[in-house]
Amino acid sequence: MSALLSVEGLRVDYLTAGEPFTAVRDISFEIQPNEILGLAGESGCGKSTVAYALMRLHKPPALVRRGRILFEGRDVLSFSDKDLRAWRWSEVSMVFQSAMNSLSPVMTIFRQFYDMLRAHGPITKAEAQDRTAHMLEMVGIPADRMHSHPHQLSGGMRQRVALALALTLQPKLIIMDEPTTALDVVVQREILQEVLRLKDELGFSVLFITHDIALMAQISDRIGIMRAGEIVEIGTAAQIVTSPSHDYTRSLWEAMPILAKRPKGARHAV
Numbered sequence: 001m002s003a004l005l006s007v008e009g010l011r012v013d014y015l016t017a018g019e020p021f022t023a024v025r026d027i028s029f030e031i032q033p034n035e036i037l038g039l040a041g042e043s044g045c046g047k048s049t050v051a052y053a054l055m056r057l058h059k060p061p062a063l064v065r066r067g068r069i070l071f072e073g074r075d076v077l078s079f080s081d082k083d084l085r086a087w088r089w090s091e092v093s094m095v096f097q098s099a100m101n102s103l104s105p106v107m108t109i110f111r112q113f114y115d116m117l118r119a120h121g122p123i124t125k126a127e128a129q130d131r132t133a134h135m136l137e138m139v140g141i142p143a144d145r146m147h148s149h150p151h152q153l154s155g156g157m158r159q160r161v162a163l164a165l166a167l168t169l170q171p172k173l174i175i176m177d178e179p180t181t182a183l184d185v186v187v188q189r190e191i192l193q194e195v196l197r198l199k200d201e202l203g204f205s206v207l208f209i210t211h212d213i214a215l216m217a218q219i220s221d222r223i224g225i226m227r228a229g230e231i232v233e234i235g236t237a238a239q240i241v242t243s244p245s246h247d248y249t250r251s252l253w254e255a256m257p258i259l260a261k262r263p264k265g266a267r268h269a270v
């Protein structure tokens, strides 16, 4: 099978006042069509830096120093701004930890769907309203909430809206950076179940980033373990759970609260 996304030898530095700081050093991995790849590791190990660099959303002082990012064989690092605008949302989209990072606080929900849809092709307002209603209902939000502003919704609802927005143009890959970390565990579980259901229905791949290795083991097909800017181990979720080969992975498991440890349930039993 040819990979949907292939990352080869990626290095990202932050150019700070002193020495450049290498946040991501020589990282390589692939994501297959319809696969959930988890990227786990302690705070500051470089997970978000990878996510932003993949979408070319990194900004100075971050600089991609080396490596290749291939999306269906196309070299993302050589995309023009026009290529990037067409590619984002339609082929790859991102859900951030806080929906307030994905959603504008000053615009209604509909306005944000409309702007995104219009940027990717001709669409009438009525068509955009139908599409928005459909997408909101798909993630369990009543369609009339499209006229609300994000702050009028609960945190869980906002995260569902961010997910609906990310899925609207049916991208092949969704990058989720701690998508449910700010939510309570019940809402977190509901949203992740929704992601799995939609993935089965629509067939997209996910790069799922979290520091919560137990949660990750429950929803990922494969898991990469990051430490200090490197992937120290990558394997199927079952391998990472039952026979981690790296001491650091073992220590991540040992750091888990006892009840969360080594979930026996199969994937999808979030």
Ligand SMILES: Nc1ncnc2c1ncn2[C@@H]1O[C@H](COP(=O)(O)OP(=O)(O)OP(=O)(O)O)[C@@H](O)[C@H]1O
Pocket (backbone or CB within 6 Å): 014, 016, 021, 023, 041, 042, 043, 044, 045, 046, 047, 048, 049, 050, 061, 062, 211
């Ligand atoms: N703008 C910046 N300037 C300098 N260093 C930065 C900047 N942003 C991030 N870093 C550093 O890069 C490293 C990786 O950060 P990153 O946010 O990618 O980690 P992370 O694994 O996503 O952490 P978390 O789980 O806490 O979000 C950290 O040491 C961080 O301090």
